[in-house]
Amino acid sequence: MALNETLSEGGDIRNGRRITSKMWNRDFHGITGHVRIDDNGDRDADYSILDLDPITGKFEVVAHYYGLNKRYSPVPGKKIHWPGSNEAPPPDTPRCGFLDDNPDCKDNGTGIYFYLKIIFYYVILYNAPFNRLET
Secondary structure, three states, X not given: OHHHHHHHOOOOOOOHHHHHHOOOOEEEEEOOEEEEEOOOXXXXXXXXXXXXXXXXXXXXXXXXXEOOOOEEEEOOOOOXXXXXXXXXXXXXXXXXXXOOOOHHHOOOOOOHHHHHHHHHXXXXXXXXXXXXXXX
8 A cells, every 4th residue: 555655646666765654654454454553663453362271272362452552451261371380470580580690590510511511421431442451
């Protein structure tokens, strides 16, 4: 629509700035339903929020988000099943912060890689040719 309007006004097909500016502050009906492009060029879309029910193994709609008026509307009787059987979402920041943020939480060498290194060196040294007796 924006391209056609630009061309009908005698605009250049290579003028992307002019074409995209014609998309702003528009409402129209598209293949996904009502579409609203705001004055910043952002699409205000509507979404249905799905959750995987751990009992049925099926996705169910638990809420809707209406982008045009920025409204969140939960479905009555439905809830989000958060990881770890929690009733609330996980925190935005890990318990110790991010590794670069908190030196007290850095890996002190006792992680899985430490043990893998020990096993690797044991296998190499145990199977080294100088450890075998030739008869």
